[in-house]
Amino acid sequence: xxxxxxxxxxxxxxxxxxxxxxxxxxxxxxxxxxxxxxxxxxxxxxxxxxxxxxxxxxxxxxxxxxxxxxxxxxxxxxxxxxxxxxxxxxxxxxxxxxxxxxxxxxxxxxxxxxxxxxxxxxxxxxxxxxxxxxxxxxxxxxxxxxxxxxxxxxxxxxxxxxxxxxxxxxxxxxxxxxxxxxxxxxxxxxxxxxxxxxxxxxxxxxxxxxxxxxxxxxxxxxxxxxxxxxxxxxxxxxxxxxxxxxxxxxxxxxxxxxxxxxxxxxxxxxxxxxxxxxxxxxxxxxxxxxxxxxxxxxxxxxxxxxxxxxxxxxxxxxxxxxxxxxxxxxxxxxxxxxxxxxxxxxxxxxxxxxxxxxxxxxxxxxxxxxxxxxxxxxxxxxxxxxxxxxxxxxxxxxxxxxxxxxxxxxxxxxxxxxxxxxxxxxxxxxxxxxxxxxxxxxxxxxxxxxxxxxxxxxxxxxxxxxxxxxxxxxxxxxxxxxxxxxxxxxxxxxxxxxxxxxxxxxxxxxxxxxxxxxxxxxxxxxxxxxxxxxxxxxxxxxxxxxxxxxxxxxxxxxxxxxxxxxxxxxxxxxxxxxxxxxxxxxxxxxxxxxxxxxxxxxxxxxxxxxxxxxxxxxxxxxxxxxxxxxxxxxxxxxxxxxxxxxxxxxxxxxxxxxxxxxxxxxxxxxxxxxxxxxxxxxxxxxxxxxxxxxxxxxxxxxxxxxxxxxxxxxxxxxxxxxxxxxxxxxxxxxxxxxxxxxxxxxxxxxxxxxxxxxxxxxxxxxxxxxxxxxxxxxxxxxxxxxxxxxxxxxxxxxxxxxxxxxxxxxxxxxxxxxxxxxxxxxxxxxxxxxxxxxxxxxxxxxxxxxxxxxxxxxxxxxxxxxxxxxxxxxxxxxxxxxxxxx
RNA sequence: GGGGGAUUAGCUCAUCUGGUAGAGCGCAAGCAUGGCAUGUUUGAGGUGAUCGGUUCGAGUCCGAUAUCCUCCA
Numbered sequence: 001x002x003x004x005x006x007x008x009x010x011x012x013x014x015x016x017x018x019x020x021x022x023x024x025x026x027x028x029x030x031x032x033x034x035x036x037x038x039x040x041x042x043x044x045x046x047x048x049x050x051x052x053x054x055x056x057x058x059x060x061x062x063x064x065x066x067x068x069x070x071x072x073x074x075x076x077x078x079x080x081x082x083x084x085x086x087x088x089x090x091x092x093x094x095x096x097x098x099x100x101x102x103x104x105x106x107x108x109x110x111x112x113x114x115x116x117x118x119x120x121x122x123x124x125x126x127x128x129x130x131x132x133x134x135x136x137x138x139x140x141x142x143x144x145x146x147x148x149x150x151x152x153x154x155x156x157x158x159x160x161x162x163x164x165x166x167x168x169x170x171x172x173x174x175x176x177x178x179x180x181x182x183x184x185x186x187x188x189x190x191x192x193x194x195x196x197x198x199x200x201x202x203x204x205x206x207x208x209x210x211x212x213x214x215x216x217x218x219x220x221x222x223x224x225x226x227x228x229x230x231x232x233x234x235x236x237x238x239x240x241x242x243x244x245x246x247x248x249x250x251x252x253x254x255x256x257x258x259x260x261x262x263x264x265x266x267x268x269x270x271x272x273x274x275x276x277x278x279x280x281x282x283x284x285x286x287x288x289x290x291x292x293x294x295x296x297x298x299x300x301x302x303x304x305x306x307x308x309x310x311x312x313x314x315x316x317x318x319x320x321x322x323x324x325x326x327x328x329x330x331x332x333x334x335x336x337x338x339x340x341x342x343x344x345x346x347x348x349x350x351x352x353x354x355x356x357x358x359x360x361x362x363x364x365x366x367x368x369x370x371x372x373x374x375x376x377x378x379x380x381x382x383x384x385x386x387x388x389x390x391x392x393x394x395x396x397x398x399x400x401x402x403x404x405x406x407x408x409x410x411x412x413x414x415x416x417x418x419x420x421x422x423x424x425x426x427x428x429x430x431x432x433x434x435x436x437x438x439x440x441x442x443x444x445x446x447x448x449x450x451x452x453x454x455x456x457x458x459x460x461x462x463x464x465x466x467x468x469x470x471x472x473x474x475x476x477x478x479x480x481x482x483x484x485x486x487x488x489x490x491x492x493x494x495x496x497x498x499x500x501x502x503x504x505x506x507x508x509x510x511x512x513x514x515x516x517x518x519x520x521x522x523x524x525x526x527x528x529x530x531x532x533x534x535x536x537x538x539x540x541x542x543x544x545x546x547x548x549x550x551x552x553x554x555x556x557x558x559x560x561x562x563x564x565x566x567x568x569x570x571x572x573x574x575x576x577x578x579x580x581x582x583x584x585x586x587x588x589x590x591x592x593x594x595x596x597x598x599x600x601x602x603x604x605x606x607x608x609x610x611x612x613x614x615x616x617x618x619x620x621x622x623x624x625x626x627x628x629x630x631x632x633x634x635x636x637x638x639x640x641x642x643x644x645x646x647x648x649x650x651x652x653x654x655x656x657x658x659x660x661x662x663x664x665x666x667x668x669x670x671x672x673x674x675x676x677x678x679x680x681x682x683x684x685x686x687x688x689x690x691x692x693x694x695x696x697x698x699x700x701x702x703x704x705x706x707x708x709x710x711x712x713x714x715x716x717x718x719x720x721x722x723x724x725x726x727x728x729x730x731x732x733x734x735x736x737x738x739x740x741x742x743x744x745x746x747x748x749x750x751x752x753x754x755x756x757x758x759x760x761x762x763x764x765x766x767x768x769x770x771x772x773x774x775x776x777x778x779x780x781x782x783x784x785x786x787x788x789x790x791x792x793x794x795x796x797x798x799x800x801x802x803x804x805x806x807x808x809x810x811x812x813x814x815x816x817x818x819x820x821x822x823x824x825x826x827x828x829x830x831x832x833x834x835x836x837x838x839x840x841x842x843x844x845x846x847x848x849x850x851x852x853x854x855x856x857x858x859x860x861x862x863x864x865x866x867x868x869x870x871x872x873x874x875x876x877x878x879x880x881x882x883x884x885x886x
Numbered sequence: 887g888g889g890g891g892a893u894u895a896g897c898u899c900a901u902c903u904g905g906u907a908g909a910g911c912g913c914a915a916g917c918a919u920g921g922c923a924u925g926u927u928u929g930a931g932g933u934g935a936u937c938g939g940u941u942c943g944a945g946u947c948c949g950a951u952a953u954c955c956u957c958c959a
Contacts, residue, residue, distance in 0.1 A: 320955090320957090321887085321959090322959095388956080416890080418957065419889080419890060419891090419958080421955085451958055453958095454888065454889060454958080455959040458959075459888065459959050795943080796906085802906085846942095851942075857943085858943075859905065860905045865905070866905070866942080866943070870942095
């Protein structure tokens with residue numbers, strides 16, 4: 001990809017990236033749109049999605065009709081992350097100049113408001129009037145229709161475009177390019193793309209740009225897609241018209257900036273130049289815009305640092321599962337590149353966080369707010385992986401040494417390096433190559449595929465189709481006020497996971513709280529016409545509340561009595577309210593940098609993860625516990641209100657990362673001056689119900705993240721009682737000493753001293769014993785033979801004695817025996833020269849001539865062997881037997 | 887969720903198929919040198935993660951638990 005770095009300028013004006021972004025938002029504000037903030041890049045409550053991968057994600061429920069939108073016209077810039085999919089393989093990013101993991105998607109939406117006419121007119125106006133992109137460089141595509149689907153050409157869109165652009169610039173596209181679907185079912189419709197031809201005039205004169213649209217030319221690129229949702233795809237694959245029509249658009253920000261700034265690479269725009277310059281300074285290498293490995297490394301770093309930083313800022317820490325593992329993989333890929341191609345052996349990425357945070361301070365302020373934290377997390381991850389690489393290299397060197405003759409590394413070895421020791425395959429190839437080794441790539445791939453198949457089989461989730469009984473759009477949650485209700489099933493399906501069959505039920509209304517915000521889902525009973533089935537768990541799927549049951553009732557239609565396990569709910573509520581009190585106390589004692597990083601609330605305890613850089617000291621813990629208990633004794637009433645989000649924030653509510661909120665939020669207040677939180681969970685009515693709050697543990701979960709576990713109510717009381725009981729027993733055992741700790745310390749040091757002394761004495765005894773044993777040595781055929789029964793405590797002492805004697809007597813055959821609590825122990829040591837010269841074999845003698853005599857077994861090496869057995873009365877015979885053999 | 891691996895001296899790690907637990911660094915002391923860098927010698931330091939099993943004998947084999955690493959989903 002030797003780039004002819006583009007110096008031609010498409011436009012008279014030059015706009016910086018922030019200006020381009022702002023112009024977009026201002027333009028749609030002027031068209032009556034409400035500007036909303038980007039949703040978090042990390043997705044919760046949607047099992048089909050780990051990360052936000054398109055601008056429309058946060059509006060999915062509007063299209064599906066599960067929720068009514070607050071505004072009919074909305075625009076924003078959305079942080080998106082894509083690491084897999086047809087056109088987005090992580091391993092491709094950085095190789096070319098335009099693929100990214102994280103990117104910004106500019107979008108405007110109409111929810112049942114304006115449609116094709118305005119969408120088309122405005123997109124044209126923005127691109128040509130505001131951005132001043134020359135009209136003769138633009139092409140648009142329109143859906144050509146599809147006979148199989150019985151869909152006509154999108155004449156509407158075509159005719160609206162005709163009002164703006166010459167007809168020879170309106171191209172027809174097939175279903176693959178110009179018909180957009182959210183999934184296998186659901187809202188969908190034709191779309192219209194806008195493409196820009198960025199080639200120099202000379203090239204444009206030679207080849208018509210229209211021929212290069214959707215033809216993978218790096219200079220003729222799609223920048224904007226306008227989707228017109230007008231159909232609903234049903235399960236039988238047929239389409240029905242939607243009652244309300246929507247507009248969903250997406251314009252890749254990085255691409256737009258590249259076009260506007262006249263660059264041939266996204267990485268040459270001011271979106272990336274800041275981090276690239278910093279990387280140059282830190283590594284001492286210069287970015288040369290070529291396809292050399294070194295330049296790929298620059299692009300990989302510039303891209304990946306964005307993805308990692310924003311995801312961590314949105315609350316997702318690197319980990320070894322799920323979304324956290326994706327982050328870890330991206331980070332490690334960046335490390336791999338600077339390690340291999342920039343000669344950088346020390347952590348680097350974390351140094352780029354401040355640069356990035358400043359760059360996005362006004363668009364995505366969440367990064368600047370947590371820059372220190374994000375930096376620390378990345379630093380620890382980098383260090384960790386560099387250590388892994390280090391030990392992997394040593395292992396690889398061992399493998400190469402072992403295969404020095406073949407000069408190849410086989411597939412299983414390469415896979416083991418990767419799989420077990422986390423050492424990347426491409427690094428194995430690189431280092432092997434440097435040493436003149438080849439690597440069996442096929443074998444590696446086979447092993448990798450085997451592992452993938454194994455994993456897939458283990459997690460295979462067989463989800464049946466929903467059986468819809470009733471078209472009620474969404475479940476009404478009534479569990480804040482009621483613990484039971486009469487309702488009916490609206491739909492259900494069978495699922496199969498790990499060979500276990502389960503059913504999922506959705507009710508018209510439900511008192512069951514679905515797992516969310518750390519609080520576990522409710523359990524309880526559903527009674528159908530006298531037949532009860534147990535609800536084992538309740539979970540959310542977007543806005544759907546799904547009840548898990550092990551079996552279906554015989555008749556599923558008709559009235560259902562739904563009742564939750566009240567006891568469990570009550571205990572869970574105690575712990576949830578306690579979590580709020582704890583959160584506020586933590587901020588009071590440790591500082592306002594404390595932010596929730598995770599939470600678990602169930603009936604038996606609560607767990608709270610939060611950002612904090614040091615171990616919470618015992619004094620701080622005591623202070624926090626005191627504050628919480630004080631608030632409990634004050635018996636503060638818990639107030640719960642539903643408010644517009646802005647009002648809630650004015651009250652001082654702590655917005656939590658990674659939570660998706662509607663426009664009306666639920667606010668939980670325990671003293672407006674103390675704790676105000678946005679929270680969908682269930683709570684008690686006054687803090688006094690908690691009774692008592694006790695910490696059970698404080699620990700670290702990741703760099704800069706601490707974890708506190710605590711109990712409340714009865715659980716707290718029994719926790720304290722158990723501890724007191726133990727203390728009482730310890731005291732009683734020690735005869736109730738005045739100073740308990742001092743007594744134990746004395747005990748321990750006394751014990752250590754005694755043990756030491758005893759060891760010395762035993763050593764001494766053995767020394768004396770071996771000295772006296774020397775007298776019993778008798779010469780037999782030039783061999784110094786010793787055969788003696790000794791009085792020792794264990795078999796090990798026999799070895800020890802032999803070892804002592806071996807140093808003072810040569811030409812020896814040392815046979816020591818002992819009766820150790822009724823059992824026979826024998827050790828036989830023969831000097832090396834006798835083994836060599838006379839062919840004596842201690843192990844053989846022991847096995848063949850001694851073991852049977854003492855009714856036991858034994859073995860060892862030629863120069864030393866031992867045996868033990870049940871018959872201690874035959875020791876003298878053993879001596880004569882061995883003696884006879886010399 | 888499924889696989890693989892690790893846990894041995896203060897730290898980093900050895901110990902081929904079960905048979906007397908070791909090295910390097912660090913620590914302490916001695917010696918050498920005018921002193922230092924350093925060199926050299928000696929020494930201290932181990933419930934071999936925990937619990938159970940097989941065996942005459944387990945750091946080593948088997949099972950469980952805990953913690954950590956790692957790959958895949």
